[in-house]
Amino acid sequence: MSSKRHQAVKMENEESVNLGNITRVTHFILLGFTHLAQLQLLLFVVVLLIFTVTMIGNILTVVIATADPALHTPMYYFLKNLSLIEICYSLDIVPKMLINLLLERKTSSFTACALQLSLVVLFTTSECFLLAIMAYDRYVAICRPLHYATIMTKKTSRQMSAVAWLSGFPVAVGLTVWLFSMPFCKSNEVNHFFCDISPVLKLVCLDTYIFELLVFIATLLIMVLPFILITISYIYIIYTIVQMPMAESRQRLFSTCSAHLMVVTLFYSTTCLIHLHPKSSLSPNNKKLVSLSYTIITPMLNPIIYSLKNSVVKEALRRAFSTKMSSGRLTL
Template sequence: MENEEDMSLGNSTRVTHFILLGFTHLAQLQLLLFVVVLLVFTVTMTGNILIVLIATVDPALHTPMYYFLKNLSLIEICYSLDIVPKMLINLLSERKTYSFTACALQLSLIILFITSESFLLTIMAYDRYVAICHPLHYAAIMSKKTCRQMSAVAWLSGFPVAVGITAWLFSMSFCKSNEVNHFFCDVSPVLKLVCSDTYIFELLALIATVLIMVLPFILITISYICIICTIMQMPLAESRQRVFSTCAAHLMVVTLFYFTTSLIHLHPKSSLSPNNKKFVSLSYTVITPMLNPIIYSLRNSDVREALQRTFGRKMLSERLATLSLSFFQ
């Protein structure tokens, strides 16, 4: 077997690379899956790049809500680039190998981006809470400086968790196999290859997951309870509908993100079969990043109007020139 070439028997085993099995159980459908994933990836990158572009160059979108939306799209771009290109290569390749270092790097980036997105969605919920429940103080609370600091916290908060979990996991002994039954290096399939006791690791990983997913979700829920209470106190039904529509897109994104990721990451060794885990993972690694810009653009008139202004009234080259000057504003 191929894994015997890279591994010796006993506790002295050292893995030099992993073999990502991916969707080998669907050998007859891999070409079709490649085409579908490539199409979804193209839509994902196009949609999120457009969100970043218009939120940067259109003055009407220089508000905290769209500043955070731009950061969300940047996270989705990085997240997709970390997983999908290698997946596409493996779908067409017979040797689905991944070096030990590359696998560790991919996993650390996945943890980083999931953590960043979880915290950013919480910040976006807080932004809507302040805008609806404390509108008179909104400009003072959500200043440009505050927004930048919040975004920086969202981006950087995942580094300690990502480095800690990845370094610990990949310092363990792998003596069972080097075949990862997944299409990317995730905690659960890699953990199954460890031959030492993983109880403490699983316990601390679960605690970390609760802190980066469950706690933010609770904060988001509290924010929306306050928002709904405020909306219900509004005298006009028209006003209630208009205000709630500003939160609808965010609620849909939150639901998609937390529902799919919690199925996998709250249970590193859950009862889901490996093949079922692959399809659940496919939903939040490939499908969800594509849906986010679609949800925001279809349900948000500001985004649709900004797209028309950006690509309808002026040449794209003029907007791209502005982009280099205004990106970090």
């Protein structure tokens, strides 16, 4: 009896339930940056600063695009949705990461881990399709300007944005339910700073070949297919711009598209490296660094890039701050 009691206490401490040779995990330990124990506080400060800039920049973009009549066009409507996705994506990952940087025991419940992973897949998919939609919007505006008003109507813009937001829902739910229904008998330590497919998959004790194959096919559909559509759109865009006789018009149009191209490059250069192969040969610590770039850095840079590269956005920001300053003086 005492042996059984000892075993029960041990199971309770580890928060897991033994079923024969299989351990049903009830929580995960996120190792995060424990290999950088000396730099945890510094990393907390840096991430908190970046997160603050990210939230301010993206919220400001949403507010300006909503409030300024000059930005009530499909292009800026899609930009507003991109900022909303970045806000949701950051809120899904960064607050928990900041808490874990301060805590010695970096745990996440089974349900919380599954929810976080599903939201990561959802927002990543939404951003892929939204970037493709933004490229199509630029294609219509530059290559078919006379038909732009009839093709990119307000109703069409809303429908396309809704498709982008909802496109990842079946993939996110399907992959998450399948992955978290598998037995985790190796460990409950996730060698990452958030619950992502690759580090969680390494804890599964079954053969995951079919699941990995499905993830690869899903990745091709939700990442590579939009990227192909973006590439085709820009081939037509560049060809059309080059054919224009006026250098000033060419420069203006290239400037309009350059912000979107920079955002696409930042997003795809990092996410494809991680998600195209769930069990890639990239070391866990290197994966964390790559993941930091698209989970922390890219959401911060997107509004900055669009603000610096787009004269209309800069003018809208100038008007907003001028109005705020004027109203402040009137109040005084």
